[in-house]
Amino acid sequence: MNRNKSIVFLFFTIWSFNTSFAKHKNYLLTCWEKQVKPLKNEFFYLNYIESHNEFGHTFEPWQINHDTIKGQIWCNSTHFIKSDTLYKEEDNYNSISQYDGKDLLLLDYNNTKLSDVYNADINKLPLQAANYSPTLLLSYFVTNNVAIDNDKKNFAPSFAPLYTKITGIDDANSSRKIAVYTHQINGVTVKLFISKKEHVLKKIVTQENNELYGDIKTVIYYENYKKLKSTIYPTKVIIEKVNGKLVDTINIVKCTIENKAKFLLNKPENYKIKNDEPLIPNVTIENYNKHIHFVNIKHTDDKAMIVEFSDFLLVAEAPLNSANGELIINEAKKIAPDKPIRYFVFGHFHPHYIGGIRAFIHNGANIICTNDDVPYVKYLAASPHTIEPDNLQNQNRNTHFDVIGQNKTIYDENYEMTIFNIGSKSAHTKDYLIYYFPTEKLLFEDDLVWINKDIEIEKAGTRQMGLYNAIKELHLDVKTIVQSWPVNNYNVKTVIPFSDLEKSMEKIDK
Numbered sequence: 001m002n003r004n005k006s007i008v009f010l011f012f013t014i015w016s017f018n019t020s021f022a023k024h025k026n027y028l029l030t031c032w033e034k035q036v037k038p039l040k041n042e043f044f045y046l047n048y049i050e051s052h053n054e055f056g057h058t059f060e061p062w063q064i065n066h067d068t069i070k071g072q073i074w075c076n077s078t079h080f081i082k083s084d085t086l087y088k089e090e091d092n093y094n095s096i097s098q099y100d101g102k103d104l105l106l107l108d109y110n111n112t113k114l115s116d117v118y119n120a121d122i123n124k125l126p127l128q129a130a131n132y133s134p135t136l137l138l139s140y141f142v143t144n145n146v147a148i149d150n151d152k153k154n155f156a157p158s159f160a161p162l163y164t165k166i167t168g169i170d171d172a173n174s175s176r177k178i179a180v181y182t183h184q185i186n187g188v189t190v191k192l193f194i195s196k197k198e199h200v201l202k203k204i205v206t207q208e209n210n211e212l213y214g215d216i217k218t219v220i221y222y223e224n225y226k227k228l229k230s231t232i233y234p235t236k237v238i239i240e241k242v243n244g245k246l247v248d249t250i251n252i253v254k255c256t257i258e259n260k261a262k263f264l265l266n267k268p269e270n271y272k273i274k275n276d277e278p279l280i281p282n283v284t285i286e287n288y289n290k291h292i293h294f295v296n297i298k299h300t301d302d303k304a305m306i307v308e309f310s311d312f313l314l315v316a317e318a319p320l321n322s323a324n325g326e327l328i329i330n331e332a333k334k335i336a337p338d339k340p341i342r343y344f345v346f347g348h349f350h351p352h353y354i355g356g357i358r359a360f361i362h363n364g365a366n367i368i369c370t371n372d373d374v375p376y377v378k379y380l381a382a383s384p385h386t387i388e389p390d391n392l393q394n395q396n397r398n399t400h401f402d403v404i405g406q407n408k409t410i411y412d413e414n415y416e417m418t419i420f421n422i423g424s425k426s427a428h429t430k431d432y433l434i435y436y437f438p439t440e441k442l443l444f445e446d447d448l449v450w451i452n453k454d455i456e457i458e459k460a461g462t463r464q465m466g467l468y469n470a471i472k473e474l475h476l477d478v479k480t481i482v483q484s485w486p487v488n489n490y491n492v493k494t495v496i497p498f499s500d501l502e503k504s505m506e507k508i509d510k
């Protein structure tokens with residue numbers, strides 16, 4: 001190190017030593033004093049238009065369900081009351097959330113009865129409210145005395161470029177301008193980014209585990225702040241969800257300060273906030289015969305299937321997450337401890353069938369899927385799960401694909417089954433696979449048949465019709481259909497005589 005550099009470095013060391021002990025300014029409090037405190041007991045009254053996007057149960061992976069929502073909100077440091085209307089092609093749906101600092105009342109879209117409210121719903125509320133206005137969340141951080149993140153790189157402006165040059169770390173510039181406050185809310189890491197110059201909340205970054213996609217980052221940007229009396233509010237909120245794959249926009253079209261909020265729901269006399277119920281795994285085996293074993297997964301309302309051949313197993317369906325995948329693998333080991341799971345197959349890419357796939361990739365099974373689903377499976381296999389690590393996160397393994405065309409027969413010397421790719425004929429997804437067992441004249445499928453347990457058979461819907469037509473086209477001799485989901489909910493049959501399907505087809509006007 002030459003002399004000049006040494007002097008600079010010494011100066012720099014002393015200076016940073018001093019600043020790290022300097023008392024930090026409470027940017028969180030000054031921000032709250034600017035954005036929330038002036039309201040006192042009054043309310044922001046907001047009218048907004050939301051462009052809302054979700055990955056729902058779509059036809060293909062990564063397709064987006066888009067909705068437009070219009071709503072009104074009353075909020076301040078303790079209250080958040082929201083009433084909104086979701087506009088669909090034919091119908092409109094209304095929902096209300098009403099929080100008064102103590103009790104939360106929820107009326108979901110198109111419900112007439114209030115939803116049950118759990119502690120977790122109340123804990124999550126400040127974060128959910130932050131999609132529209134940060135008043136409740138800022139107050140939550142202030143009330144909880146959240147301290148500023150380690151702010152050692154809080155340099156005087158002239159030192160930032162030098163710091164970057166010496167250390168190669170280029171975030172000196174942003175930490176010079178932005179104060180970050182981090183807190184855990186209901187298992188979610190929440191970071192507030194507050195401008196040190198303007199004392200204004202610029203953005204919120206959250207990090208949490210998603211059971212399908214793993215580590216999920218959400219960024220909420222507050223833009224175009226406007227002055228209103230002695231306070232300010234953002235007129236536009238942009239929300240990047242699912243690691244930026246979805247972007248919602250909320251435009252605040254009108255904002256006033258009102259001295260009263262409109263309470264839209266009355267608290268019922270028997271109102272009680274319920275304790276969060278721990279999810280207790282409940283898995284039982286139902287041996288259909290010596291080859292077919294159904295795995296009843298009560299806590300997700302699913303039926304997975306294990307097919308036993310002379311020296312290997314096939315598993316079909318694994319709901320929602322890796323933990324459920326591991327539970328099924330455990331059951332497979334009990335059924336046949338010495339037989340490896342040679343194949344894992346999911347009937348279509350929706351979470352109740354593919355959600356546990358990472359457990360089977362880790363287990364070394366060949367993944368049977370359509371060519372179109374390969375990129376989606378690769379994404380799920382590669383997605384980091386550091387927040388709630390599963391086996392594949394702890395021990396990475398390659399994914400072995402077995403791509404299916406029109407059909408694939410799996411057999412040994414005594415037994416066989418055929419997987420048929422009926423694709424979009426399902427009227428549900430583009431990748432639909434069904435499983436046929438010629439010996440039993442049995443067909444196993446995911447979610448195409450909806451026959452009520454109690455009432456007379458009604459005419460077939462599009463999915464049911466799709467399955468019926470596919471069975472006829474493939475000339476399959478089917479006696480019984482077994483369905484994977486739902487098992488107990490919706491009051492529909494999971495074991496369906498083929499004659500039921502025929503009756504439902506007869507009901508269709510020719």
Ligand SMILES: [Zn+2]
Pocket residue numbers: 057348350428447
């Ligand atoms: Zn589905």
